Amino acid sequence: MRRSQSTVRCKSDTFRAIAARRNLTLDELAKHIGIAERHFYRLLGGQVSPSPQKRAKICRALKLNFDELFEYVNSASEKRI
Numbered sequence: 001m002r003r004s005q006s007t008v009r010c011k012s013d014t015f016r017a018i019a020a021r022r023n024l025t026l027d028e029l030a031k032h033i034g035i036a037e038r039h040f041y042r043l044l045g046g047q048v049s050p051s052p053q054k055r056a057k058i059c060r061a062l063k064l065n066f067d068e069l070f071e072y073v074n075s076a077s078e079k080r081i
Helices: 012-021 026-033 037-044 052-062
Strands: 006-010 070-074
Touching: 006 012, 012 026, 012 037, 026 037, 026 052
Parallel strands: none
Antiparallel strands: 006 070
């Protein structure tokens, strides 16, 4: 499958685990990353796909790589690939 047919989603369980390990609420984690809390929750809920710039910002802020935080999801069937 070509990546152009897929979207990027946040691994929401990973973000929740990161917040817990750092003794932060999800709101505090969003502030640490530097994004609005409302947008952060939309990312975690899969309502929006993070832009390449937003993904890079998140990775830098958390000092983690793309594969640890995000996954490609087939747009047509919503299956993880």
